[in-house]
Amino acid sequence: xxxxxxxxxxxxxxxxxxxxxxxxxxxxxxxxxxxxxxxxxxxxxxxxxxxxxxxxxxxxxxxxxxxxxxxxxxxxxxxxxxxxxxxxxxxxxxxxxxxxxxxxxxxxxxxx
Amino acid sequence: xxxxxxxxxxxxxxxxxxxxxxxxxxxxxxxxxxxxxxxxxxxxxxxxxxxxxxxxxxxxxxxxxxxxxxxxxxxxxxxxxxxxxxxxxxxxxxxxxxxxxxxxxxxxxxxxxxx
Numbered sequence: 001x002x003x004x005x006x007x008x009x010x011x012x013x014x015x016x017x018x019x020x021x022x023x024x025x026x027x028x029x030x031x032x033x034x035x036x037x038x039x040x041x042x043x044x045x046x047x048x049x050x051x052x053x054x055x056x057x058x059x060x061x062x063x064x065x066x067x068x069x070x071x072x073x074x075x076x077x078x079x080x081x082x083x084x085x086x087x088x089x090x091x092x093x094x095x096x097x098x099x100x101x102x103x104x105x106x107x108x109x110x111x112x
Numbered sequence: 113x114x115x116x117x118x119x120x121x122x123x124x125x126x127x128x129x130x131x132x133x134x135x136x137x138x139x140x141x142x143x144x145x146x147x148x149x150x151x152x153x154x155x156x157x158x159x160x161x162x163x164x165x166x167x168x169x170x171x172x173x174x175x176x177x178x179x180x181x182x183x184x185x186x187x188x189x190x191x192x193x194x195x196x197x198x199x200x201x202x203x204x205x206x207x208x209x210x211x212x213x214x215x216x217x218x219x220x221x222x223x224x225x226x227x
Contacts, residue, residue, distance in 0.1 A: 032212045043116075043202050043218035044155065051213065087154065091212035099145070099168065099209075100216050102154035 004088045009107040012078045020073040020106055022088030027068050032091045034100065035062065035073045037084040044087065044102075047073065083110045115139075116219035118203050124225045127193060133222045135186040135203030143209035144186040145216070146178060147202040155202055161186060162209040193226045200224075 005023040012018040024033065034049040048055055048062045050071075055062040061074040075082055085105040116137045125131045135144065143162050147155040160168035161180045175197075177189040186203055200221040206214040 030212070043204075043221045046215050046217065049213065049215065099157050099160060100204075101157065104154060 004090055004103050006086075006088050006103065006106045008104070009109065011109045011111060012075075013111050014080060015077050018075040018078045018082070018108065018110075020075075020086050020088075020108065021070065022072070023070045024088070024090050025069045027090055028092070030092075033062070033064060033068075033071050034089045034091050035060070036087045036089065036100075036102075037082075038087070038105075039081075039084045047086070049091075078108075078110045080110050080112060083108055116203055116205055116217050118201075118219035118222050120222060121220065122223045122225075124227060125190065125193065126227055127195070129193075130189070130191045132190065133188040133201055133203075133224070135188075135219060136184055137205040137217070138184055139205065139207075139217070140183075141205040141207050141217075142183060143206045143214075144180060145204040145206075146186070146188055147204065147218075149200040149202060149221070151199075159188075160209055167209060190224070193224075195226050198225045 032049055032051050035047040036044040037047050038044045048057055048060050050062045050064055063072045085107050087102050087105040089100055119134045145160050146158040148158050149155040157170050158172045159178045164180045175192050179187040200223055202218055202221045204216045204218045206216045208214055
């Protein structure tokens with residue numbers, strides 16, 4: 001199974017950019033990189049996903065390395081409401097195991 | 113509307129009770145999922161329904177029984193649970209189960225306590 005590696009925790013100051021790294025060295029060509037976050041006592045929330053090119057949406061940007069073995073989620077200006085567990089997930093492109101399988105994630109703390 | 117609605121939000125049940133968790137989505141999605149999440153752990157996949165048919169059962173004990181009455185509804189029937197089954201149960205949906213580029217939308221979850 002393709003797996004991801006993330007730091008257990010990170011801290012950021014409010015209103016500063018945050019770069020959350022993710023390593024996925026065993027990624028296959030058709031695997032999508034998904035990011036979800038989970039705020040305390042809530043269900044996971046979709047953040048962004050991509051295949052090969054960098055992606056932007058209203059919540060964040062996703063920078064994907066050229067060899068696709070790593071990616072970085074970028075929050076451009078962290079707010080206190082961004083404090084959450086961020087999950088980097090590979091959704092396999094083929095086979096029966098295409099489902100979202102969560103790893104341990106990164107706990108982001110935002111300091112005022 | 114990108115909402116998955118789960119009821120009840122909280123449920124306390126005895127080990128001999130029978131109860132159900134309910135999930136509803138009106139996004140026209142054809143794939144629906146049940147996840148289980150223990151405290152301070154990531155969610156774990158339990159079941160996947162695709163076009164109202166059970167496509168994946170991740171070796172879940174039979175005391176958990178899923179049901180998909182129609183394309184908008186997903187139930188999880190609970191019977192003879194154990195205290196270690198206490199957890200947050202999350203429902204989710206996506207357009208299709210087989211395309212890995214689809215977004216999966218999660219509900220807020222149902223907090224289950226087995227006493």
